[in-house]
Amino acid sequence: MADGKEWYLEYEIHRNRPGLLGDVSSLLGMLGINILTINGVDHERRGLLVAAREDKQIERFLAIAETMETIHLTKVRPPTLSDRLAVRHGRYIERDTGDRKTFRFTRDEIGLLVDFMAELIKKPEHLLLGIRGLPRVGKSESIIAASVSANKRWIFISSTLLKQTVRTRLSDDERSADHIYVIDGVVSKRRGSESHWDLIRQLMRSPVTKVIEHPDDFVKETEYTLENFDYILELRNHRDEQIRSSGDSIHSDFPWSDFN
CATH class of the missing domain: 3.30.70.260 (ACT domain)
Structure with a gap:
């Protein structure tokens, strides 16, 4: 202290x-x-x-x-x-001036992204986080690293990290506020059954922290909107890269500003 x-x-x-x-x-x-x-x-x-x-x-x-x-x-x-x-990393987090809940990172700033996400996950309130990025840019790995840093357990409800995961139920010991529930909006949209979406709706109503990969695809399949997200994180290979989601593009030419 x-x-x-x-x-x-x-x-x-x-x-x-x-x-x-x-x-x-x-x-x-x-x-x-x-x-x-x-x-x-x-x-x-x-x-x-x-x-x-x-x-x-x-x-x-x-x-x-x-x-x-x-x-x-x-x-x-x-x-x-x-x-x-x-002060820890020697650089400020870049923040979208048009959407103040959106924060932008490149691959050489993954350490900063992980620390930022870990601090958010540690908050006592249960947040809804979204993370955008192209395949293999490091989204899932960053979520895992942030969960470890925050001393939280992570559970993939849908994912392509190791193999295509589409969960339809959770055991009792997997239901806890100490867990971070990770949902891939693209996988759930394309492969999710009704029972899979029933599980997602249960989690969305529960006081637990959720991290949604590809949030733009996720909101197309639910009653939620991007306004329901507490933070949107974007991870790019480089500053000028465009993030595309199911035919929609998120342009990277917005003005950037310090997160102050």
Whole structure:
């Protein structure tokens, strides 16, 4: 546990020079502010997680930092999930400016995706998550890794990971709020029997976390819409890749912005 209240500080570097980070760190140390984590969040910005016993310590730091010509403070706030992950991974999660529940990742950011999904899965509320991506991009593997990280068990209701799975019932020990239920919208749409869809409807009504691969196909077969999803995650091989779903395309030329 941090000794004091945690804060996220971020600054832009106006004039980089040797020792700049040391100057900022020394200033925080002189004010009794403990640095928990520090990392660059892009080429021109640096983020820090710090802990201070009193708010006035942060106020003093802000007053002094305003006089420094080499940096410009851009964020001072209690840390959000995005802030913690940005410092941990050295980059922000990209968020669709047109649909604020949609977050975008590429294959070289799978570690960031797994950590983000794991933190969502850990939440006490039971979320409905959707994940888009082309075949073999790493969707199912990311779900498994996030479940392991969150110390949750995963159950594939429909999947193509090892062999085509289409479940029609669950045992008593498979019904638990500690499980993550994974549904492949394409497999269920093409191969699901009525008993399979009965099981899915039961799970959708239950207070458990569901992760839906290919959510656009899934909503075509149910009374649910994309508005019912708490988060939509998109995984691409590269930034410009288009994700296609049963003849429909999800274009990748939307503006991207930081998840702040």
